[in-house]
Amino acid sequence: MTAPRVTAGFAQEIAAVVEQLRHITVQVRTRRAATGAGILWNPGEPEGSGLVITNAHVVQGNQATIELGDGSVARARVVARDPKRDLAALELELEPARAMAPTGVRDSPPLRAGELVIAIGHPGGFVGAATLGIVHADEGARDGRTARWVRADVRLAPGFSGGPLADAAGRLVGVNTMIQGSLALAVPAATVAAWVRRSRALVAS
Amino acid sequence: MSTVLQSLSTELADAVESAGRAVVAIHARRRIPASGVHWRPGVVVATHHTINRDDNITVTLPDGTTAPATLAGRDPGTDLAVLKLAAENLPAATLRPDTPPTVGELVIALGRPGPSVTASWGVVSRVDGPWRTWHGAEIDSLLRLDVAIYDGFSGGPLIDAAGRVLGINTSALARGVPVTIPVATVERVVTELLERGSIRRAYLGIGTQPVRVPASLARKVELKSDVALLIVSLESGGPADRDGLLLGDVLLELDGAAVSDPTDVLAQLGGDRVGRPIAARVIRGGQVKTLQVTPGERPTSRAA
Numbered sequence: 188m189t190a191p192r193v194t195a196g197f198a199q200e201i202a203a204v205v206e207q208l209r210h211i212t213v214q215v216r217t218r219r220a221a222t223g224a225g226i227l228w229n230p231g232e233p234e235g236s237g238l239v240i241t242n243a244h245v246v247q248g249n250q251a252t253i254e255l256g257d258g259s260v261a262r263a264r265v266v267a268r269d270p271k272r273d274l275a276a277l278e279l280e281l282e283p284a285r286a287m288a289p290t291g292v293r294d295s296p297p298l299r300a301g302e303l304v305i306a307i308g309h310p311g312g313f314v315g316a317a318t319l320g321i322v323h324a325d326e327g328a329r330d331g332r333t334a335r336w337v338r339a340d341v342r343l344a345p346g347f348s349g350g351p352l353a354d355a356a357g358r359l360v361g362v363n364t365m366i367q368g369s370l371a372l373a374v375p376a377a378t379v380a381a382w383v384r385r386s387r388a389l390v391a392s
Numbered sequence: 393m394s395t396v397l398q399s400l401s402t403e404l405a406d407a408v409e410s411a412g413r414a415v416v417a418i419h420a421r422r423r424i425p426a427s428g429v430h431w432r433p434g435v436v437v438a439t440h441h442t443i444n445r446d447d448n449i450t451v452t453l454p455d456g457t458t459a460p461a462t463l464a465g466r467d468p469g470t471d472l473a474v475l476k477l478a479a480e481n482l483p484a485a486t487l488r489p490d491t492p493p494t495v496g497e498l499v500i501a502l503g504r505p506g507p508s509v510t511a512s513w514g515v516v517s518r519v520d521g522p523w524r525t526w527h528g529a530e531i532d533s534l535l536r537l538d539v540a541i542y543d544g545f546s547g548g549p550l551i552d553a554a555g556r557v558l559g560i561n562t563s564a565l566a567r568g569v570p571v572t573i574p575v576a577t578v579e580r581v582v583t584e585l586l587e588r589g590s591i592r593r594a595y596l597g598i599g600t601q602p603v604r605v606p607a608s609l610a611r612k613v614e615l616k617s618d619v620a621l622l623i624v625s626l627e628s629g630g631p632a633d634r635d636g637l638l639l640g641d642v643l644l645e646l647d648g649a650a651v652s653d654p655t656d657v658l659a660q661l662g663g664d665r666v667g668r669p670i671a672a673r674v675i676r677g678g679q680v681k682t683l684q685v686t687p688g689e690r691p692t693s694r695a696a
Binding site for chain 2: 338
């Protein structure tokens with residue numbers, strides 16, 4: 188029997204994308220809440236770089252401890268919070284400030300039902316776990332408004348909250364936020380980007 | 393650059409998109425709609441258990457428009473229902489009738505519980521031979537899935553990675569576990585429902601339970617199997633009652649074939665048995681008797 192080339196290539200590529208995503212996935216720890224996940228937000232535009240994005244429900248207070256993918260630990264404070272969208276942005280207090288890996292964000296095209304997606308999180312304290320699934324429904328805007336959620340058929344557990352949902356190229360498409368039965372709901376990356384831009388403007392002024 | 397991963401992703405989305413063009417939403421119950429498949433031009437297949445009314449049924453097409461549909465017939469046995477629809481320009485599903493799915497094959501379940509198509513993926517977890525549903529209908533092969541089920545999943549198609557339909561999914565035939573009714577069974581039921589409006593099935597009007605026959609008695613009456621069926625209920629005025637079977641009779645054989653499980657009885661009761669007498673060999677009061685029983689046609693309103 189010949190070696191299954193497609194499957195082997197598939198496995199290698201999945202591993203590579205997961206590795207790449209682990210670089211932008213952090214652990215968010217607060218005194219009260221269990222560990223959640225977060226995303227290093229460095230999309231290559233001046234405003235809103237060097238932040239950690241997570242769910243508002245992951246950081247209850249104004250402070251958190253962030254553990255990066257390489258094991259280094261830093262304190263961070265909440266600079267913006269939106270309980271309605273369930274988003275929070277934290278600023279890292281890194282000394283000295285370090286260069287961060289860029290965060291590839293998918294602006295377009297909208298997700299199609301059936302596309303592969305990968306989620307990274309820390310279920311049960313297991314750091315950097317990955318799950319693979321597909322997009323449950325087309326992301327297309329309805330009535331000119333961006334859909335509230337990216338819906339994915341991917342098995343999540345508590346501990347994935349605030350972590351990245353990415354496409355087959357490893358580009359961020361959402362922030363994993365809720366589990367509804369076996370359906371994962373993520374805040375769309377475009378919503379996050381727009382919110383960060385607005386919040387930054389508020390903080391700066 | 394990840395090429396396999398992105399190609400697979402695109403191909404899966406293409407499969408969902410092309411197969412989704414023949415998946416419709418069916419409004420025939422309260423709360424959320426269920427799914428259906430445009431199986432042949434003008435013919436939509438759905439599941440019986442998600443159609444709670446016979447009239448006033450509407451269908452949402454993939455382009456978002458709504459069209460009225462009429463119920464051509466339903467079969468509680470296989471949980472299938474057939475609707476007729478006047479929709480031009482709606483493509484019919486591409487079927488895969490010849491190559492059966494295999495265990496481990498990558499599959500996608502589609503639904504349309506609203507305007508947009510929904511997808512969940514997984515693998516075929518079990519493939520087996522013909523089986524009978526708890527209503528006695530024969531399904532050509534058993535297809536179990538390792539796929540998450542969502543609201544409105546029933547009536548949607550199971551498709552392969554190329555977007556071809558392998559069958560119709562339902563959650564009502566195995567206690568909430570997803571099961572796919574294969575293309576061959578759907579074809580058979582659709583044809584008969586379009587012709588007759590119902591599936592003809594013979595019935596005797598008995599309820600049975602397997603019992604062990606004492607060894608001495610089994611030897612005396614030369615039994616083929618030491619398990620037979622005790623008649624524990626008898627429909628008053630039904631075929632078996634009318635032709636003289638009694639509660640407490642132990643049914644040994646039907647037309648010479650040993651029966652040791654209720655499904656063995658169902659196996660003898662295809663649509664062609666209606667009105668044709670069948671020889672029932674029973675033990676009554678320690679004696680073996682043979683009675684002629686003429687099966688009737690199973691009323692459609694009865695579930696079992």
